[in-house]
Amino acid sequence: MTTASVPLPNWISYGLIPLLNLLLAFFFSGLVVWWIGESPLEALKFLIQGSLGRGDAIGFTLFYTTSFIFTGLSVAVAFHAGLFNIGSEGQAYVGGLGAALAALALDHYVPWYVTMPFAITAAAIFGAAWAFIPAWLQAKRGSHIVITTIMFNFIGAALMVYLLVNVFIVPGKMAPETRTFLEGGQLPKLDWLMALFGLKLGPAPFNVSFLIALVMCYLVWLLIWRTKFGYEMRTLGISPSAAIYAGVPYARIVIIAMLISGGLAGMMALNAVNGAAARLQVEFVAGAGFVGIAVSLMGRSHPVGIILAALLFGILYQGGADLSFEMPTITRDMIVVIQGLVILFAGALEYMLRPAVVRIYQQFAKG
Amino acid sequence: MSLDPSPAPAIELVGIDKKFGPVHANKNINLTVARGSIHGIIGENGAGKSTLMSIIYGFYQADQGQIRINGKPIVIRDSQTAISSGIGMVHQHFMLVENFTVLENVVLGVEGGALLGRDAARAREELKRLQKDYGLEVDLDAIVEELPVGAQQRVEILKALYRGADILILDEPTGVLTPAEADHLFNVLRVLREQGKTILLITHKLREIMAITDTVSVMRRGEMVATRATAETTVEELAELMVGRRVLLHVEKGEAKPGPVLLSVKNLTVKDSRGLKMVDNVSFDVRAGEIVGIAGVAGNGQSELLEAIAGIRKPSSGEILIDGQPVAELDAARRRELGLAHIPEDRHHMGLVLKFEEYENSILGYHRDQRYGRGAFLDLEAIRKDAEDKIAKYDIRPPNPRLKTANFSGGNQQKIVVAREIERDPKLLIVGQPTRGVDVGAIEFIHRRIIERRDAGKAVLLVSVELDEIRSLSDRILVMFAGKIVGEKTSEAGEQTLGLMMAGIAA
Numbered sequence: 001m002t003t004a005s006v007p008l009p010n011w012i013s014y015g016l017i018p019l020l021n022l023l024l025a026f027f028f029s030g031l032v033v034w035w036i037g038e039s040p041l042e043a044l045k046f047l048i049q050g051s052l053g054r055g056d057a058i059g060f061t062l063f064y065t066t067s068f069i070f071t072g073l074s075v076a077v078a079f080h081a082g083l084f085n086i087g088s089e090g091q092a093y094v095g096g097l098g099a100a101l102a103a104l105a106l107d108h109y110v111p112w113y114v115t116m117p118f119a120i121t122a123a124a125i126f127g128a129a130w131a132f133i134p135a136w137l138q139a140k141r142g143s144h145i146v147i148t149t150i151m152f153n154f155i156g157a158a159l160m161v162y163l164l165v166n167v168f169i170v171p172g173k174m175a176p177e178t179r180t181f182l183e184g185g186q187l188p189k190l191d192w193l194m195a196l197f198g199l200k201l202g203p204a205p206f207n208v209s210f211l212i213a214l215v216m217c218y219l220v221w222l223l224i225w226r227t228k229f230g231y232e233m234r235t236l237g238i239s240p241s242a243a244i245y246a247g248v249p250y251a252r253i254v255i256i257a258m259l260i261s262g263g264l265a266g267m268m269a270l271n272a273v274n275g276a277a278a279r280l281q282v283e284f285v286a287g288a289g290f291v292g293i294a295v296s297l298m299g300r301s302h303p304v305g306i307i308l309a310a311l312l313f314g315i316l317y318q319g320g321a322d323l324s325f326e327m328p329t330i331t332r333d334m335i336v337v338i339q340g341l342v343i344l345f346a347g348a349l350e351y352m353l354r355p356a357v358v359r360i361y362q363q364f365a366k367g
Numbered sequence: 368m369s370l371d372p373s374p375a376p377a378i379e380l381v382g383i384d385k386k387f388g389p390v391h392a393n394k395n396i397n398l399t400v401a402r403g404s405i406h407g408i409i410g411e412n413g414a415g416k417s418t419l420m421s422i423i424y425g426f427y428q429a430d431q432g433q434i435r436i437n438g439k440p441i442v443i444r445d446s447q448t449a450i451s452s453g454i455g456m457v458h459q460h461f462m463l464v465e466n467f468t469v470l471e472n473v474v475l476g477v478e479g480g481a482l483l484g485r486d487a488a489r490a491r492e493e494l495k496r497l498q499k500d501y502g503l504e505v506d507l508d509a510i511v512e513e514l515p516v517g518a519q520q521r522v523e524i525l526k527a528l529y530r531g532a533d534i535l536i537l538d539e540p541t542g543v544l545t546p547a548e549a550d551h552l553f554n555v556l557r558v559l560r561e562q563g564k565t566i567l568l569i570t571h572k573l574r575e576i577m578a579i580t581d582t583v584s585v586m587r588r589g590e591m592v593a594t595r596a597t598a599e600t601t602v603e604e605l606a607e608l609m610v611g612r613r614v615l616l617h618v619e620k621g622e623a624k625p626g627p628v629l630l631s632v633k634n635l636t637v638k639d640s641r642g643l644k645m646v647d648n649v650s651f652d653v654r655a656g657e658i659v660g661i662a663g664v665a666g667n668g669q670s671e672l673l674e675a676i677a678g679i680r681k682p683s684s685g686e687i688l689i690d691g692q693p694v695a696e697l698d699a700a701r702r703r704e705l706g707l708a709h710i711p712e713d714r715h716h717m718g719l720v721l722k723f724e725e726y727e728n729s730i731l732g733y734h735r736d737q738r739y740g741r742g743a744f745l746d747l748e749a750i751r752k753d754a755e756d757k758i759a760k761y762d763i764r765p766p767n768p769r770l771k772t773a774n775f776s777g778g779n780q781q782k783i784v785v786a787r788e789i790e791r792d793p794k795l796l797i798v799g800q801p802t803r804g805v806d807v808g809a810i811e812f813i814h815r816r817i818i819e820r821r822d823a824g825k826a827v828l829l830v831s832v833e834l835d836e837i838r839s840l841s842d843r844i845l846v847m848f849a850g851k852i853v854g855e856k857t858s859e860a861g862e863q864t865l866g867l868m869m870a871g872i873a874a
Contacts, residue, residue, distance in 0.1 A: 227743045231727070231734050238722050244679050245709070245717040246732040247700025365386075 008361060014300065018346060020353050022312075025345035029338040036334070038327055050322020051315040055194055057322070059204025063276065064288075065307075065314030066206075069213040070268035071292025072310050073220050074127075074261045076301035078145075080224050081257035082237035087134060087149025088265040089289025090156030091127040095266020097160065098126030099273045100168075100178055100280035103185025110184050119185075119274055120212065120267060127266015128259040130156055135258030139251035145258070153289075164282055177281040187275040207275030209267075216264060217303035223260070233257055265289060294339075297347040309346075316342065375438030377402040377534050377565035378423065383432035385418055392418040394589045396432070400534075400582075405556060405566045407576040407597070410586030410609055411778065411806030416569050419586070420536055423567075424456050425449040436534070455527025459539040459804075461519050465512035470494065472511055473526050490529070497528050502558050516665065517548030524555065534565045541575060542803065545664045546834060546866045553579050571806055573602045574835075585609055610808040618814045621822070623842040626655035628691075629795045629826035630676070635685030637671045645671040647850035648685070653795070658817065658827040660841030660858075662834060664869050668850035669830040670712055673799045676828070677709040678702045679717075690794055703732060708788040712799030712830070718784040719772050726754035726768035729787050757786040762812070778809035789816050796820050797828045802836060814840060834862055834869075 030040035051061045071088045078085035085091075102119040134148035164176040187208040191201040224230040236243040236253050243250065272284045291313055298312070299305030320335030345352075376399045383396040392415045400406045410416045421427045423434065425443040433440050436452050443449050449456075463472050470491060479486040491507060498504055503521045511519060520540060527535055537556075541549040556566055556579060568580060576583050577597060584594040585608040593608050630653040637646035646668045653659045663669050674680035676687055678699035687694050689705045697705070709732075711717035719728050730739050730750055739753070740746035754768040761782045763775070772780060781801070788796065798817065802810040817840060820827050831837050837844055844856045846868040854868050 226745055226747070228734055228740065228745055229743060231730075231745060234723075235720055235731065239716065239720045241713075241716040242718070242720045242731065245677070245699060245711055246734070247678065247698045247703065249698065249700075 008358065012357060012361060014305070017350075017353060017357060018298070020357075021345045021350065022342065024353075025338075025342045028345070029341050032334070032337060032341075033330065036329055038329055043323060043327060043330060046323045046326045047315070047319035049319075050326070051319030054202075055199030056202030056204040057318060058199060059194065059201045059206035060321075061311070061314040061318040062206045062210055063204060063271065063314075064317040065310045066210040066213050066271045066275075067268050067288040068291050068295045068310035068313050069217065069306060070271065071265055071289050072295030072299060072306040073213075073216055073292075073303065074263075074265035074268075074289075075292045075296035076299070076303075076306060077220060077224070077233075077264060078257055078261040079296060079301050080230070080237045081233040081253055082240065083138070083254065083257060083261075084146050085131070085149055085258065085261050085265075086146055086293065087131060087152050087156075087289070088261070088268075088292045089285055089287070090149070090153035091130045091262040091265035092268040092285045092289050093153075093160050094130040094156045095123040095127030095262075096269035096273045096280050096284055097163065098122030098124070098266060099269040100181075103181040103274055104178060107182040107185030112184055112186055112188060115185055116187065116208070116274075119187075119270060123266040123269045124263035125266070127269075128263040131258045131262025131265070132255070135255045135262075138258075139254040157283075161282060164280065168280065175281075177277075178279045181274065181278045185274065186278050187270060189275075205276035207271065209271040209275045212267065212270060214307075216267065217307060220264070221303045229253075229256070265292070294343045294347055297343075297350075312342070313339070375402070376400055376435075377404075377437060378567070379433075379435040379438070380419075380423075381433045381435070383419065383422060383429045383434070385415075385422060385427060385429050391589050393422070393429070396586075396591050398584060398591060398594075400565060400567060402437070402565050403560060403563050404581040405560055405568060405579055407568045407570065407580035407583040408586060409569075409571060409573065409576055409583060409605060411571070411808055414586040414609070414806070415589040416586055417538070420456070420538060420567070420569060423449065424454060424536065450530050450532070453531055453533035454536065455524075455530060455532025455534070456536045457520065457523045457527060457538065457540060459542060461523055463511050463519060463522060466510060468508050468510055469505055469514070469522050469525075470507045472522055473507075473529050477530060494525060494529060497525060500558075500562060501528065502555055503528075515548070516543045517545070517551060520544070520548075520552065521555070532564075534567065535559065536567045536569070538569045539571070539804070540568070541570070541572065543665055543832070545869060546862065547870065549575075571804075573605055573807070576605065577602060587611055606807055609806070618811070618818060618839050620818045620840075623657045623821065624824075625657045625842075626824060628652045629655050629689070630797075630828060631686075631688040631691075632672075632676065633686040633688075635672070635675060635682050635687065637668070637675045637680060637682045639671070644850050646675065646682070649847075649850075649852050650685075651845055651852060653826045653828050655794075655826050656821055656824045657842045658821050658829055658840050660837035660844045661828070661830045661847055662837045662844055662865055662869055663830075663832070663847035665832045667847045667869075669847050670799065672847070673709070673712065673797055673828075673830055676797055677707070677711070700732065700735065703791075703793075706794030708791055708793035708796050710784055710788050710796070710798040710801055712803070714780055714784050719780060721771075721773040723772055724769050725758070725763075725772055725775070725783060726751045728772050728783055729754040729757055729768070731787065733787070733791065757783075757790055760790075761786040777804040778806045781805050781813065782809060785813055785816060789820065792823075793820075793825065795826045795828070797830075799830045800832065801829070802831075802833065834865060838862070838865070 033040045033043045051057055071092060074088040075085055099119045099122060102122040103115060106115045106118060130152060134145055134152055137143035137148050138145040168178040169176055170179050189201055189207050190210060194201045232248045232253055235246060236248055268288055273280050295306055295309040295313055298309035316339050324330050324332055324335055378400040380396055380398040383393050385393040396419060408416050422429050425445045425448055434443060441452055470487060473494060474487060474490045494507060503525055505518045505521045511522060540552060544552060559566060570576060580597045583597050585592050585605060587609060633650050635646055635649045636644055639645050661669050671680060675682045678697060689702060689707055692705060694702050715721060739750050751768050758766045758768060763779050763782045801813050817827055829840055838858055841858050844858060844860060845852050846854050846865060848869060848871040
């Protein structure tokens with residue numbers, strides 16, 4: 001009880017402590033690398049170069065970052081209302097169906113910027129729809145949202161495989177995926193943005209949905225800290241009993257917060273489906289929904305924190321892929337271990353260093 | 368006072384100083400507590416009493432200064448050190464495992480080995496001896512949650528004594544007790560003193576200080592402002608020392624002028640989650656221009672009654688009318704629109720969101736109001752302005768609407784709630800424990816605001832376990848026992864009469 005309640009300046013709480021946690025995570029990752037007989041510094045060099053060293057590397061990093069921003073925001077919105085949405089993965093997957101349908105329906109007739117609003121809306125609606133049933137069950141029946149959203153990930157995955165194999169598959173092809181969208185159904189790459197910094201995007205799939213993600217960050221911030229609905233969400237999330245006292249309608253908040261959360265998860269498909277692959281594929285979410293949980297946790301459910309955490313995970317994803325290519329002894333699984341250490345130190349052990357930091361801070365504050 | 372020839376005092380604090388960031392919680396505190404005495408510490412909330420006790424009990428470390436126990440300087444790093452130095456603490460909120468027996472609670476943490484049996488038997492012997500010596504009778508095999516609050520408190524005292532406490536710190540021990548239970552506690556404390564124990568009593572109730580202590584020390588704004596022999600001081604002097612100005616201990620109010628009925632409760636029954644009747648067929652009216660007090664020992668259905676009226680808990684049968692309108696189908700927010708305001712009993716869990724900044728709490732429950740922002744958006748500027756006005760008007764300290772609510776003292780937190788609810792000028796104000804854990808200066812302030820409501824021709828329903836508060840504020844007093852209203856009295860009714868009714872003995 002002594003140190004947890006001591007107020008620290010924001011630059012320590014939100015700057016120094018996360019940084020120390022990150023350094024600790026890298027230190028232990030370095031130990032693991034050293035243990036399997038490679039040079040940690042060399043590995044770090046590959047990791048950084050592979051993610052930030054070239055134009056296309058940065059492009060891939062930001063591509064991953066974009067997906068993680070969407071799913072991170074999704075988890076964060078639900079979290080502010082006291083809900084642990086584990087289902088961003090499935091909601092993003094089903095959101096892909098909406099994004100693909102919009103593209104398939106319109107790409108013959110209109111340019112991309114006409115398709116885009118439809119794709120955004122459809123992705124959000126499909127993602128939200130997938131979150132609705134768990135939300136309703138939580139709000140009206142008290143079924144725990146963690147359990148139901150996990151189950152809906154599996155149901156969503158099965159549904160999507162069925163649709164891709166039986167409905168959307170291109171006749172005569174083996175791959176369970178839709179036809180490739182024409183340009184009217186794609187989101188263009190942001191090579192002009194990279195060019196501003198004198199970088200070449202190359203083959204990296206960094207696209208317009210990054211800008212959509214940034215807009216969503218602003219809108220989520222607005223929603224949570226500037227609207228009456230956000231106020232009610234936060235009241236419910238922090239203190240359910242105070243929410244009842246204040247007359248905050250529980251069921252309504254739970255359902256709407258989950259719809260927004262699912263919608264944000266669904267929009268992740270814009271990046272992967274309309275932006276990168278230009279078609280709907282099996283398993284396109286590839287774990288981004290789960291990474292969103294870690295991103296939201298690390299980013300303290302604040303859009304600015306989420307952008308930074310998403311960038312970190314983007315670096316780990318892209319740099320990690322490059323690292324395992326350059327150092328074959330460091331396999332994909334090793335990269336997962338490193339990501340796991342980051343989540344462990346920056347997320348789960350968030351408070352481990354805090355008491356020590358508080359003590360040191362008090363020494364300084366006194367003197 | 369004990370005439371022990373060995374002069375080393377039980378506790379000596381020399382120059383204790385403690386800062387929390389910019390807050391100077393304890394300023395150069397010197398305190399000497401004679402062995403075998405009952406020493407009272409009083410002070411407003413936020414005066415630094417709790418911090419000082421936490422330092423003695425090892426929750427905090429002092430920045431400077433020395434603690435001497437029985438003349439020996441020691442450094443108390445944690446509560447383990449405190450316990451092994453013979454210090455025991457009885458917290459305001461009991462630290463008991465409710466579904467354990469008394470014996471299990473007492474030995475918890477000092478079991479002495481992996482197997483319970485043998486040590487439990489030894490503990491039972493030891494406890495029997497302690498019970499006999501100090502008059503602390505309580506059934507060792509009873510489940511704690513089935514015991515009355517007074518008995519639970521005796522368990523806490525037993526726990527401390529079993530751990531070898533020579534010095535007992537009691538933090539607001541009578542807050543949850545009936546007058547009879549409080550008397551019983553005082554008898555126990557007197558026996559403990561006779562047996563040579565030293566007792567440090569933290570309270571904001573001046574009457575208790577006068578009734579039981581030998582010496583009293585007053586804290587104000589982090590400083591120890593005075594120490595008096597209790598026999599040589601008066602309630603008025605202590606109150607003035609605490610607050611730093613003269614205080615009216617008894618609220619003055621004129622004759623009530625009751626008007627039309629604003630709250631009508633008819634045959635109301637409220638059940639808890641287990642299906643037990645917490646409120647049992649209760650009917651009463653509250654009129655404009657009167658304060659109706661509900662007296663009763665905590666846990667006799669008052670809380671559930673308040674919550675049912677506020678729209679927080681669904682009654683199982685009966686009717687509630689606010690200003691003539693049935694409200695069964697309306698939630699708490701809708702009832703506010705009808706002119707209801709509610710100062711809840713539990714400000715930490717209901718009245719406030721402690722992690723919010725002050726200004727965010729200043730609109731809780733009224734946040735949908737157009738004055739705090741048009742449409743879906745909050746107008747932060749207007750809200751902060753409004754919060755600043757309330758802070759000024761209610762003297763909420765520190766006057767900073769951006770401060771996290773958890774960092775305000777209890778009295779100031781309560782003022783945040785009171786300001787929010789009263790400034791809406793409600794027709795009907797329902798109030799639960801308005802001054803629980805609130806200091807004398809703030810009590811006076813809150814009482815005045817409540818009486819102002821009445822004098823402005825509004826209705827007030829007051830629930831409190833403080834009989835003094837009920838008696839000094841109410842125009843009519845309803846006594847609740849076991850979910851029923853067992854009688855109605857005027858404010859002239861004696862404490863004895865009401866106390867017996869509260870205990871369910873006389874109607």
